[in-house]
Amino acid sequence: MRLTQNPKESDNLKTKTKALKKQCETTEQKLEQEQHKLTRLQNRASYLKKAQRKQRNKRLILKGVAVETVMPDTEYLSQEDFYSLVEQIYQLDSVQELVEKVTEKYRIIEDGD
Incomplete structure (x- = not known):
């Protein structure tokens, strides 16, 4: 077992460590962004549901x-x-016939969408 590393190996290890830390930070930022997007979408869905209820x-x-x-x-x-x-x-x-007649145009419009 070797206790000392040569300077080249040490520099290489430091470079890899920095790269991994940078990658980790980038990934964490992307995760936060995606979580924020999810929260916004959930808030939007809640807003739309409330609007429909109103x-x-x-x-x-x-x-x-x-x-x-x-x-x-x-x-x-x-x-x-x-x-x-x-x-x-x-x-x-007579009421059923009237309701059928009056609502028919709305069903046609809805089916056309």
Whole structure:
């Protein structure tokens, strides 16, 4: 076993060590960048999901307001009674036909996307 190294081997080892440290730093920087990108993407997904929820809530509220405007007495119904009423109304053939007719153009638009 040799205790001393010649200067050439020592310089070569130092060069390799520096190169490996530099490579490690570069890799760590890339990892941090990718983690930051992932965080941004997760935040974006969360933002979009919240926006969709807000749009849905707004739509439901506006439709509820429309129902109470057209049928003010429904304000006093329990949720169960209201659903029952809506189901009974929807069972009427004329209502089903009207809903089909009115929503048809939206289905065509959606299918065209």
